[in-house]
Amino acid sequence: MAIHPPEARVWWNERIERGELIWIAIAFLWGVVMFSMMVYWHLEGRQNLSTEAYRISPDTFAERTEKFAEKFKVREDGDTGYPVARPPAGGDVYMLGRLWQWWPVLELEKGQTYRLHLSSLDWQHGFSLQPVNINIQVHPGVEHVITLTPTEKGTFGVVCNEFCGLGHHTMVGRIYVVDSAKTK
Ligand SMILES: [Cu+2]
Numbered sequence: 001m002a003i004h005p006p007e008a009r010v011w012w013n014e015r016i017e018r019g020e021l022i023w024i025a026i027a028f029l030w031g032v033v034m035f036s037m038m039v040y041w042h043l044e045g046r047q048n049l050s051t052e053a054y055r056i057s058p059d060t061f062a063e064r065t066e067k068f069a070e071k072f073k074v075r076e077d078g079d080t081g082y083p084v085a086r087p088p089a090g091g092d093v094y095m096l097g098r099l100w101q102w103w104p105v106l107e108l109e110k111g112q113t114y115r116l117h118l119s120s121l122d123w124q125h126g127f128s129l130q131p132v133n134i135n136i137q138v139h140p141g142v143e144h145v146i147t148l149t150p151t152e153k154g155t156f157g158v159v160c161n162e163f164c165g166l167g168h169h170t171m172v173g174r175i176y177v178v179d180s181a182k183t184k
Contacts, residue, residue, distance in 0.1 A: 052145040058121040065094040069104040077105040097125035097138045099165060102158040102173025108150050109180040116146045126162030150177040
């Protein structure tokens with residue numbers, strides 16, 4: 001019984017019980033299985049994180065995102081009041097996180113592949129695409145480039161899932177996915 005002290009003072013030299021050995025073996029083997037799954041998921045998984053990241057100053061990233069938003073702006077978004085940028089299919093897309101916005105709103109075509117550049121201008125934020133639940137941490141000074149192919153039409157929300165201050169819960173962005181212009 002665990003509430004009594006061990007009978008022998010030098011208890012650590014005693015043989016390990018068979019049941020305990022079996023549990024140690026199971027836990028060890030499961031650890032080995034999960035370790036190999038990391039390799040398997042990387043090759044077969046469909047939600048791998050970006051393996052492309054660069055150092056970038058927040059000012060440079062802000063400048064690029066503002067240029068991008070200005071160049072491809074098609075309208076103002078009714079919900080957020082942010083510009084909606086509709087870049088050409090297959091192109092580079094920028095979205096920045098800052099207190100407390102995901103900016104600008106994007107309009108992408110279904111079935112087209114884009115390179116989404118993500119970074120933060122101030123603190124750490126969490127990019128969380130809803131309702132599909134794709135998540136990536138976004139840090140100032142680091143630009144992630146994610147290859148993205150929308151497979152469904154609709155309105156997707158971007159929320160911040162890394163607590164970043166008083167306005168954290170208002171940090172909501174949008175991505176609209178529309179039919180491809182080529183198939184219309
Ligand atoms: Cu945030």
